[in-house]
Amino acid sequence: MINVYKPKLAVVVAVSQESIDTKLIRFRFKELKDQKKFDFLAGQFMQIGLAGYGECPISICSSPFYAAKYFELAIRDVGQLTHQLNQLQVGDEVYVRGPFGNGFDLGAIGAKNLILIGGGCGFVPLRPLIVDFMEGRLKTPKLQIFYGCQNENTLLFKQEYAKWNRQAEFGIILDLPSAKWKGEKGLVTELIKKHEINSDSAVVLVGPPIMYKFVIKELLNKKVKPENIWLSLERKMYCGHGVCQHCAIGRYYVCKDGPVFSYAQLKDIPNAI
């Protein structure tokens, strides 16, 4: 019987400072055979840990297309473990388990226009979809990206914006920008109000819980169907297998049945969003 709680070693192969509190880290499994058979879906997550510091779920932000070579995690320094992970250097080793969760349902998104809405560090799991769209691996004809962030210092993936602007409709809005900021100011809902939204679009939404309520209201105003709105939820979790109960919402487990849910699935569950 496989021990599902036994992690594997992965080695840091690249580190870059993505924002004031977040590092983008590229990992490769220490054992080549583990890397070669590794595969995942956009929207899935890994449990990453350090000896003695526990483990935590982090969404994979690289494209599944490169899964046999590496995977990337953007890790924000918010707790004891993520603080340690932010000190990692090339060559350091971590313990990982995964991938976990269901990922985005690309079959359901199909050939619909795709709208990605991210808030703060919640933006991370959207990147695999962006990369796959840019590199021609999605069926979707049009991509709109709306990104709400606190200020310039917390924006992620800045070096990729030029490309996103060329190939997609990309909007950034900052809540508390510096005086130098010349772009949009406010909450991400403002972007949705201003942009033209095709009501038959598929929408993927990731961000802090407070964002969901307001964004969903705007999307429903624009006649987007509840079953075409997907959200990725964040909960405390340990096991990753729907056993430890920490991530349960209603009848579902975020680690196993999620983290991606359609709004139609969640709208009647108390405390889900």
Added chain:
Amino acid sequence: MLKSDVILQRLAETWLKDYFIYAPTKSGSVLRIQEIQDFRAIDWSGSMPANSWKEIIIPARERIFDITGDKLQTTAGQQPLTLCLGVNVLDLKALMLLDLVFSNDVYYQNRRANLLIVGYSSDWPHDYQKLKVFSHNFEADVLEHVPFDVFIARIKNNKLKFYSGSEKGRKLLETNGIKDFTNIKFAGAVAESGPDKRMMGLQTKLENSLKHSLWSTLDDICLACGKCSNVCPTCFCFDFVDKIDPNDARRDRVRSSCFYNDFSKLAGGFKELATIKKKIFFWYEHKFVRIPHQYNLPGCVSCGRCSKVCPVGIDIFKNIAKLSKIK
């Protein structure tokens, strides 16, 4: 001493030579499941013990792995041969659920492989009427759907009826000279007639009931002490706890409770279960929504331990009756 008691004691005495035995035992006025040294200490009344068998089946703390330097060693060790003696039918139902929940868990399965389960029911003197589980279809309705090695039923004329539920159980009986027993073939956790209709109905009612006045009432009186989850035979949630010492690190699995304050706390400080109302609703959801949804089985086996232990008298039976009335 009744003849049946002599037989039970003789069996326990023999088994004690080969196994560590846990059984219901009177501890003062409280009936507790604990390890026994003396076969005469076993309580055969068939009453519900205050604690549950999970204390043996899911330890409160267990080592998952050690890391020394860069070497990670898992700790899924063997357990000595242990016999759980006198497990009542409701607790067998709880064990069925645990077996399903932990079916992919190597730590649980290693431990379980060395556990022998000897079930027991007594319709004498009073549990027959009280528990209402001993219908004339006892074998088909109950025993075919729970895991056990041996089952001993004290029947109406105070005789004992023996059942074997596994090859191990059959040997355990035969080597003790018991030839007259019925083999029960496990027919799956869910009865052939399908999942319990009342349970499935309650699932829908409960999951949409957060606005029901019951939850506000419970919010006022519940202390969130977690005693209910501690004694509940189907509460199995856990945390992983790491020892922060990079030179000699380890991970333990520690039994948890959704009533604990940090149960849902994220690194940024956000807590989903921030109120008592949310916590107790979550606990009921586990029993009556999630487990039925996942396994087609009730997540509550009606043992009543939570109601007995609750310091403010929250009665799960009364609460379920209230929720059942929702139209």
